[in-house]
Amino acid sequence: MFNKYTIGNFEVQNRCVRSATATGTCDIVTGILEQKFYDIYESLARGNVGLIIQEHAFVSLKGHADHKQLGIHQDSMIQYHQLANSKMRAANNNIKICSQLAHAGPNCSNENKIEINNASVSDFQIVVQEFKDAAIRAKIANYDCVQIHAGHTYLLSQSISTYYNNRTDEYKASEFKLLKDVLEAIRTVGIPVGVKLQCDDFIEGYSMNAKSACKIIESLQFDFVEVSGGGYTGGAKFGTIRQGKDKYYYQHVIQELKQLNLLNKQPVIVTGGFQNIEDANLAFQDGVPLVGFARKFLRNDQFLIDGDTKKCAKCNQCINGLLKNSEAVCIVSAKQSKLI
Ligand SMILES: Cc1cc2nc3c(=O)[nH]c(=O)nc-3n(C[C@H](O)[C@H](O)[C@H](O)COP(=O)(O)O)c2cc1C
Numbered sequence: 001m002f003n004k005y006t007i008g009n010f011e012v013q014n015r016c017v018r019s020a021t022a023t024g025t026c027d028i029v030t031g032i033l034e035q036k037f038y039d040i041y042e043s044l045a046r047g048n049v050g051l052i053i054q055e056h057a058f059v060s061l062k063g064h065a066d067h068k069q070l071g072i073h074q075d076s077m078i079q080y081h082q083l084a085n086s087k088m089r090a091a092n093n094n095i096k097i098c099s100q101l102a103h104a105g106p107n108c109s110n111e112n113k114i115e116i117n118n119a120s121v122s123d124f125q126i127v128v129q130e131f132k133d134a135a136i137r138a139k140i141a142n143y144d145c146v147q148i149h150a151g152h153t154y155l156l157s158q159s160i161s162t163y164y165n166n167r168t169d170e171y172k173a174s175e176f177k178l179l180k181d182v183l184e185a186i187r188t189v190g191i192p193v194g195v196k197l198q199c200d201d202f203i204e205g206y207s208m209n210a211k212s213a214c215k216i217i218e219s220l221q222f223d224f225v226e227v228s229g230g231g232y233t234g235g236a237k238f239g240t241i242r243q244g245k246d247k248y249y250y251q252h253v254i255q256e257l258k259q260l261n262l263l264n265k266q267p268v269i270v271t272g273g274f275q276n277i278e279d280a281n282l283a284f285q286d287g288v289p290l291v292g293f294a295r296k297f298l299r300n301d302q303f304l305i306d307g308d309t310k311k312c313a314k315c316n317q318c319i320n321g322l323l324k325n326s327e328a329v330c331i332v333s334a335k336q337s338k339l340i
Helices: 035-046 075-091 121-140 155-159 177-187 210-219 251-259 277-285 295-299 317-323 331-336
Strands: 005-007 010-012 016-018 051-058 096-102 145-150 193-198 224-228 268-271 290-293
Touching (some): 035 075, 121 177, 145 177, 145 224, 177 193, 251 268, 295 331, 317 331
Parallel strands (some): 016 051, 016 290, 096 145, 193 224, 268 290
Antiparallel strands (some): 005 010
């Protein structure tokens, strides 16, 4: 865990990644960061995590998922991102920070949503430009890298899945053209670019599975890839944010990558179910370079430096709070600190 690792043109101080976790601490309409946002990220930075992937930031109003989501959709947002990053770097000069760029597509909260099957070519060209503009803002705001969100049934996730994408034109799922165009557009910006990739729909009979994900990883050259799932289609037992004891739940994708010799083609982050360094060692033993944690950091954002005795119950109350437009809080920690 505590070895350095190179991603793109920068080095992380250890192999622990804070996977993107929406905190519910931005203005519900404007996406502007509230004071709590700065506090949460300063504290995370003090916890010595190698790479902090912030939280899904909408690249345009048509891609706004709500839940008090962070915005990076216009130039006036740059100043707030800059401030957050400078506070984090002041707290810990060694950390690396990633902006996660997202377009919610059909999960957008306003009426003008983009549906993968009804969108026109010019709709897609606008989306590509929006991702590029957001990446330019991220570069100006002093992020070390950006991550394209292509998981969890957002627009890019649906674009690569035959369950959602029934198109027969050049944007059909097997061509992954939209994702490719977004990657190429961001490449011109000159900032390292990774992807959070939907590696399985967990739906019998559809083509988005570990094998098709490997095809994408084989064909496209990202600076890093984070393995994730296709949202909530599989319920609490499958998919992205699983309840229960299951740890290291994308191991089947890692095995597939390993067989195809793809694990180190671009650095892979595997996220999902990990509680502590001991769990992460299972993935390191499989040759995975980087391990991501999300809910664990809500439970204890200092677990890398304080001996880690606090377990995440994987009860998912944190995400339930977020879906009700409040902050993502760990109920267990809040009860113990007598905050509720
Ligand atoms: C409260 C909450 C918010 C999340 N927000 C995001 C997000 O903004 N972007 C994203 O890609 N994944 C998000 N996720 C998913 C996590 O990044 C991660 O993939 C998932 O929780 C599994 O990891 P874990 O078992 O370590 O929690 C969120 C998860 C939770 C619990």
